[in-house]
Amino acid sequence: xxxxxxxxxxxxxxxxxxxxxxxxxxxxxxxxxxxxxxxxxxxxxxxxxxxxxxxxxxxxxxxxxxxxxxxxxxxxxxxxxxxxxxxxxxxxxxxxxxxxxxxxxxxxxxxxxxxxxxxxxxxxxxxxxxxxxxxxxxxxxxxxxxxxxxxxxxxxxxxxxxxxxxxxxxxxxxxxxxxxxxxxxxxxxxxxxxxxxxxxxxxxxxxxxxxxxxxxxxxx
Amino acid sequence: xxxxxxxxxxxxxxxxxxxxxxxxxxxxxxxxxxxxxxxxxxxxxxxxxxxxxxxxxxxxxxxxxxxxxxxxxxxxxxxxxxxxxxxxxxxxxxxxxxxxxxxxxxxxxxxxxxxxxxxxxxxxxxxxxxxxxxxxxxxxxxxxxxxxxxxxxxxxxxxxxxxxxxxxxxxxxxxxxxxxxxxxxxxxxxxxxxxxxxxxxxxxxxxxxxxxxxxxxxxxxxxxxxxxxxxxxxxxxxxxxxxxxxxxxxxxxxxxxxxxxxxxxxxxxxxxxxxxxxxxxxxxxxxxxxxxxxxxxxxxxxxxxxxxxxxxxxxxxxxxxxxxxxxxx
Numbered sequence: 003x004x005x006x007x008x009x010x011x012x013x014x015x016x017x018x019x020x021x022x023x024x025x026x027x028x029x030x031x032x033x034x035x036x037x038x039x040x041x042x043x044x045x046x047x048x049x050x051x052x053x054x055x056x057x058x059x060x061x062x063x064x065x066x067x068x069x070x071x072x073x074x075x076x077x078x079x080x081x082x083x084x085x086x087x088x089x090x091x092x093x094x095x096x097x098x099x100x101x102x103x104x105x106x107x108x109x110x111x112x113x114x115x116x117x118x119x120x121x122x123x124x125x126x127x128x129x130x131x132x133x134x135x136x137x138x139x140x141x142x143x144x145x146x147x148x149x150x151x152x153x154x155x156x157x158x159x160x161x162x163x164x165x166x167x168x169x170x171x172x173x174x175x176x177x178x179x180x181x182x183x184x185x186x187x188x189x190x191x192x193x194x195x196x197x198x199x200x201x202x203x204x205x206x207x208x209x210x211x212x213x214x215x216x217x218x219x220x221x222x
Numbered sequence: 223x224x225x226x227x228x229x230x231x232x233x234x235x236x237x238x239x240x241x242x243x244x245x246x247x248x249x250x251x252x253x254x255x256x257x258x259x260x261x262x263x264x265x266x267x268x269x270x271x272x273x274x275x276x277x278x279x280x281x282x283x284x285x286x287x288x289x290x291x292x293x294x295x296x297x298x299x300x301x302x303x304x305x306x307x308x309x310x311x312x313x314x315x316x317x318x319x320x321x322x323x324x325x326x327x328x329x330x331x332x333x334x335x336x337x338x339x340x341x342x343x344x345x346x347x348x349x350x351x352x353x354x355x356x357x358x359x360x361x362x363x364x365x366x367x368x369x370x371x372x373x374x375x376x377x378x379x380x381x382x383x384x385x386x387x388x389x390x391x392x393x394x395x396x397x398x399x400x401x402x403x404x405x406x407x408x409x410x411x412x413x414x415x416x417x418x419x420x421x422x423x424x425x426x427x428x429x430x431x432x433x434x435x436x437x438x439x440x441x442x443x444x445x446x447x448x449x450x451x452x453x454x455x456x457x458x459x460x461x462x463x464x465x466x467x468x469x470x471x472x473x474x475x476x477x478x479x480x481x482x483x484x485x486x487x488x489x490x491x492x493x494x495x496x497x498x499x500x501x502x503x504x505x506x507x508x509x510x511x512x513x514x515x516x517x518x519x520x521x522x523x524x525x526x527x528x529x530x531x532x533x534x535x536x537x538x539x540x541x542x543x544x545x546x547x548x549x550x551x
Contacts, residue, residue, distance in 0.1 A: 035229065041241035042233055044539035051250065058250040062258060079269060088269075089262030092466075097254055099471045111531035115517030117232070127514045137469060147270040148463045151447045153430075154438040155454065162315040162499040164322030166306045167329045172435065175428025204229045208536040209527060211543075212235050 036201045044208050049112075052105035059098035060193060064186065066091040071182045075145060095137055106130060114206050122199040129192045136189055139181035142171050153177075237542075270450070270463040273443055275419070275433055279410035280387065282442045286410055287389045287403045288379045289440035293334035294399075295372035300334050300435040307332035307435070315497040317504060330431060338436055342418040343402055346409055353405050356398035363397065371397035387411060454479050474509070478502040 017024065069087050070078060078088035106126065109115075115123035142153040153171040160166045170176060279286040292298035302312030306329040314323050340357070347353040360368065378391035388404060409415045419436065420427040437443045444453065452458035459476040462468035483489035484498040493501040516522050526532055533540060 037243065039240060039242070040238040041243075043237040043239045043542065044536050045241060046239065046538065047535055049535045051246075054246055054250045055254060058247065058254040059258075061251055062254055085266065085269070086262055089265070089267035090258050092267035093258040093261040093265075094254075096467055096470075097258060103471065108535060110516070111526050111529070112535050113523065113526040113532070115523065120517035123517050124514055127516075131510055131514075134469075134471065137471070141469060144269070146268070146272050146463075147446065147450070148268060148452070148468075150272050150434060150437070151443070151450075151452050151458075154434050154443065155458070158313060159499040159503055161303075161306055161313070161326075162323050162497070163503045164326035166323075167326035170306075170330065170429075170431060172431040173429040178428070204232055207232070207236065208539050209530075209532045210540070 031198065031202060035204075036198065038201070042205055042207075044211075045205050049104075049108035050205075052101045052108055055101040056098060056105055057193065057197070059094050059101060060189070063091060063094045063098060064190070066094060067182065067186065075143070075178065079145065091140075095140065099133065099137070102130060102133065112206065113209055116206050116209075117203075119199075119203050119206055122196065122203060125192055125196045125199065129189065129196060132185060132188055132192060136181065136185035139177045139185065143174065143178045143181050145174070265466075268463045268466040273437060273446065274413065275410050275416045275436065276413040278437060278440065278442045279407055279415075282440075283384050283387055283389050283407055283411070284379060284382045285440050285442045287382070287407055288376065289436070290339055290403060290406055290410075291372055291376050291379065291399065293338040293436070293439065294340070294402075295369065295376065296335055297372075297376075298334055298439040300332060300338075300439050303332070306330055315500040317497050317500045318492055320500070320504070322500070332432070332435065334435075334439075337432055338419070339402070339406060342409060342415055343406055345418060345421075346405060346414070350405075352401060356401040356405075359398045360402060367397070371395070371399050375399045375403070455485075475502065475506055478505060 066087050070084075070091060073084060073087075077084035079085070109123065109126065138152075138156070142149045142156070156171045157166060160169060160171060169180070275286075289298065293301060296302070299312060300307060302310035304310045304312060304314035305323050305327055308328060308331065316324070340361075343353060343357055347357055360371075363371070374394050375391065375396040378394055378396070379389070382389050382391045384390070387407075389407060391400065406415070409418070416433060419432040420430070422429075447453055447458065448456070450461070450463045452461050452463070457473075457476050457480070459479075460468050460470050460472045478484045479498060479502065483491070483493045484502060485495055487495055489495065512519065512522065
């Protein structure tokens with residue numbers, strides 16, 4: 003053993019709070035589980051592509067949205083390149099929602115919440131409901147006629163429910179800030195949680211697959 | 223307490239196959255990029271220019287003056303709206319014992335007469351003795367006299383004519399209103415009113431509540447929206463300008479506005495068109511909560527077993543099982 007190696011403190015079993023956190027993370031999120039190289043054969047169904055396409059669309063939404071935010075809210079109205087990036091963002095939203103809804107339906111009909119995956123479903127459905135105001139604040143941040151009309155109309159439902167006190171759709175600054183910062187951060191965190199939960203738990207067995215003689219199967 | 227299964231146990235009896243998740247994500251990202259680039263290049267995106275008060279007052283001066291008169295008289299939708307804008311009750315909704323709009327209270331303090339008409343005119347009156355005199359006459363009159371002038375002028379506006387962008391009405395006792403309203407119309411047509419409505423004393427402004435409420439009270443904005451099939455009765459919540467898809471994912475929210483009791487005057491069980499917004503939000507909150515809690519609701523969570531669409535999702539797996547080609551790993 004070299005002197006350099008022996009001079010390093012030994013990374014022993016204890017390690018205080020840091021060691022405890024590290025062991026907990028590795029125990030709950032082992033790398034082999036997060037990025038496995040093999041999957042059950044039933045994952046070879048085209049319905050499993052809906053989820054990954056949704057994530058891909060979200061990636062391009064974040065990329066195009068970042069460019070739009072960097073250039074500022076006037077850019078997409080007055081330049082060809084701005085209009086093009088805005089169009090990427092617009093069609094990215096459409097792809098994102100179409101495939102998220104397809105993914106949601108595929109998971110519903112596969113009863114994907116079985117075998118201890120209830121929380122994964124809950125987080126996934128919350129992602130859907132967070133995506134709706136994320137898109138909505140984007141629509142009213144368009145700074146065009148559609149944005150004006152949506153804001154004027156949406157105010158009545160928001161005000162009737164009392165939400166109008168904390169969120170005013172006629173306030174562009176408020177809607178824009180929520181759209182470019184708060185809701186994307188929430189979405190990315192929720193999607194990350196959702197993916198980690200799917201990877202850690204694995205993909206649920208098909209309905210009618212040979213039963214597991216375990217408590218987990220019995221509790222589905 | 224039941225322990226969660228490790229994956230080896232969970233996947234027992236299932237054939238494991240090589241699967242490259244990262245490669246899948248990269249290919250999916252490339253495919254999505256190609257699709258959105260093609261769509262963006264071929265179809266662009268909707269961007270109908272925003273409406274300004276200047277354009278509204280130029281295109282339809284009578285509608286603008288009629289709306290401004292209602293704002294001054296306190297009879298417009300915004301003037302009578304209620305929380306969160308003011309203490310009116312024109313747009314206040316409640317459902318059974320639920321009064322969330324009133325519970326939330328007034329938050330923005332919208333006074334249409336002062337903020338939409340009198341304050342802009344006051345600012346424009348500097349160096350304009352005619353305008354200053356008209357404002358002085360109006361402000362010096364009692365509320366009964368002001369209401370009489372407003373009612374008479376509003377009635378006359380129904381038969382108003384326009385010439386060179388000016389609004390003319392038949393002769394009558396309107397007090398200073400014709401002078402005030404034509405000055406306000408000039409301000410609006412020049413674009414000054416768009417700016418005056420945003421003035422709060424701060425240099426930077428991003429809150430368009432007042433001009434949007436103003437335009438929403440008029441008929442011109444709604445007529446443009448109707449042309450674009452954006453009104454509530456046209457499923458407007460999920461539509462976009464032009465032939466572009468809008469927020470189609472709001473279809474379930476939108477559909478309720480098209481059916482009874484939400485679109486009926488008298489309705490059912492206290493639900494009607496007057497409180498449709500609140501009732502529909504209530505319905506959607508219940509449905510959304512049910513969707514989130516599907517795994518924990520007996521009956522709802524059993525639907526996938528009763529309707530075997532999963533046989534389509536996993537048809538290759540079931541075929542392999544049937545042919546005996548999916549032995550334990």
